[in-house]
Amino acid sequence: MRYFSTRNKAEGVSFARAALTGLAPDGGLFVPEVIPPYPEPVKSSLGTMDFHDIALETIKPYVQGEIPHPVLEDLVLAAYPFTAPLIPVGDRLVLELFHGPTAAFKDFGARFMARAFAYLRRGEEKPLHILVATSGDTGGAVAAGFYGVEGINVTVLYPQGRVSPLQERQIAGLEGNIKALAVEGSFDDCQRLVKTAFSDENLQKRKALSSANSINIARLIPQSIYYAAAAGKAFAGKTDPPLQESSPWAACGAGVQEKPIPVPGQAITFCVPSGNFGNLTAGMYAMKMGAPIRGFIAATNVNKTIPDYLLSGLYEPRSSQATISNAMDVGAPSNFERMTAQWSLEELRRVLQGVWVHDEATRKIIREVHKTQGYFLDPHTGVAWQGCNQLRRSCSLGVPVGVLATAHPAKFAEIVEPLTGQVPVPPSLKQLREPVAQIIPADISALLEVL
Numbered sequence: 338m339r340y341f342s343t344r345n346k347a348e349g350v351s352f353a354r355a356a357l358t359g360l361a362p363d364g365g366l367f368v369p370e371v372i373p374p375y376p377e378p379v380k381s382s383l384g385t386m387d388f389h390d391i392a393l394e395t396i397k398p399y400v401q402g403e404i405p406h407p408v409l410e411d412l413v414l415a416a417y418p419f420t421a422p423l424i425p426v427g428d429r430l431v432l433e434l435f436h437g438p439t440a441a442f443k444d445f446g447a448r449f450m451a452r453a454f455a456y457l458r459r460g461e462e463k464p465l466h467i468l469v470a471t472s473g474d475t476g477g478a479v480a481a482g483f484y485g486v487e488g489i490n491v492t493v494l495y496p497q498g499r500v501s502p503l504q505e506r507q508i509a510g511l512e513g514n515i516k517a518l519a520v521e522g523s524f525d526d527c528q529r530l531v532k533t534a535f536s537d538e539n540l541q542k543r544k545a546l547s548s549a550n551s552i553n554i555a556r557l558i559p560q561s562i563y564y565a566a567a568a569g570k571a572f573a574g575k576t577d578p579p580l581q582e583s584s585p586w587a588a589c590g591a592g593v594q595e596k597p598i599p600v601p602g603q604a605i606t607f608c609v610p611s612g613n614f615g616n617l618t619a620g621m622y623a624m625k626m627g628a629p630i631r632g633f634i635a636a637t638n639v640n641k642t643i644p645d646y647l648l649s650g651l652y653e654p655r656s657s658q659a660t661i662s663n664a665m666d667v668g669a670p671s672n673f674e675r676m677t678a679q680w681s682l683e684e685l686r687r688v689l690q691g692v693w694v695h696d697e698a699t700r701k702i703i704r705e706v707h708k709t710q711g712y713f714l715d716p717h718t719g720v721a722w723q724g725c726n727q728l729r730r731s732c733s734l735g736v737p738v739g740v741l742a743t744a745h746p747a748k749f750a751e752i753v754e755p756l757t758g759q760v761p762v763p764p765s766l767k768q769l770r771e772p773v774a775q776i777i778p779a780d781i782s783a784l785l786e787v788l
């Protein structure tokens with residue numbers, strides 16, 4: 338498979354090149370030259386296939402000729418010791434994506450990317466050094482994703498005192514090949530330091546540097562897996578049993594099923610809580626590959642650049658506003674460029690409906706779903722659930738509706754618990770160790786010295 342920059346369709350590169358460089362040299366994002374359809378036998382058995390087999394079939398065509406089949410098999414087994422259950426709650430299906438080590442869906446992308454990097458750089462003498470600045474969430478997923486992966490070292494910069502205690506333990510509780518630097522400054526300072534380090538010629542000579550940016554194609558592709566698996570299941574009329582609190586994965590309330598859903602033979606509509614729109618783009622890839630998906634609802638908080646775009650046809654990026662679903666506080670979604678490079682506005686409108694939700698409505702729905710269904714929503718999942726409700730009033734949605742649960746509510750206990758009472762804490766979050774970070778001033782010489 339060749340990959341092209343969204344800004345230059347003339348010159349293709351390999352998967353390895355696209356993955357290891359992240360951003361194209363012209364500033365564009367890498368997109369595959371085609372979105373490969375599932376072979377017919379795969380397409381018709383998505384509902385009964387094992388998660389790892391779906392992972393394999395989904396990723397295979399994108400890395401053909403670069404990652405051999407047996408290696409890819411080992412890779413997906415190592416990346417995904419957890420799955421993505423589809424749980425009936427009320428008249429919805431919830432796709433729980435928070436059973437990985439950081440209790441958020443970014444584990445699916447980060448864990449594959451880390452292992453793919455390690456394989457693609459096999460035999461290289463210098464270890465790869467990943468430098469990443471985080472305002473909180475990405476750092477945890479990247480650190481956990483690369484933790485223990487041979488041949489790769491990671492340095493995460495975060496603003497000291499400006500991430501939550503839980504986030505700090507996720508970023509700085511790992512050690513080993515992960516180094517955490519608490520910067521005496523803001524997130525912008527952290528980003529500036531990373532950028533300056535990347536342009537330091539001396540450092541470039543000494544080290545093989547890379548970023549693990551969220552726009553990396555190697556993070557995007559594996560996010561299609563759970564869409565295909567869930568759509569296949571729903572089409573076959575199946576769901577998963579809710580996880581019990583005693584299970585090794587976190588239960589999040591059992592939910593009450595109102596009627597037997599889904600009815601077999603119906604394609605699902607996914608409601609996706611969105612920020613940078615990587616998750617939603619991956620869903621559109623899964624649909625294009627042939628997974629039985631009817632369409633998508635793009636749900637945002639007040640940072641509603643894309644819902645506005647779908648209505649008006651005008652793309653107007655803006656600066657972001659802070660909300661309780663802070664992983665979606667994005668005013669200029671980076672994957673917009675990828676979506677519009679692959680689909681016209683008309684095509685997008687055919688499969689995508691936009692909706693946006695106020696914090697107050699999000700709080701209200703978290704309270705209500707817990708009260709009526711016994712199920713805990715995190716603020717991001719709350720946006721998606723409420724977004725569905727708002728659309729249901731103005732237009733009919735396809736049945737069944739799948740809501741993507743992108744984080745475990747215990748990660749946002751300070752917001753959720755005042756609305757619901759105590760949230761069960763998943764083992765992955767209980768086991769986090771105390772943070773061990775080196776504190777550095779917001780100064781490039783301090784960073785270079787550490788590196």
Ligand SMILES: *Cc1c(COP(=O)(O)O)cnc(C)c1O
Nearest residue numbers: 611612613614615616664743744
């Ligand atoms: C990152 C994140 C999102 C947004 O995903 P995008 O791919 O950026 O649209 C939603 N929810 C949670 C919990 C996240 O961490």
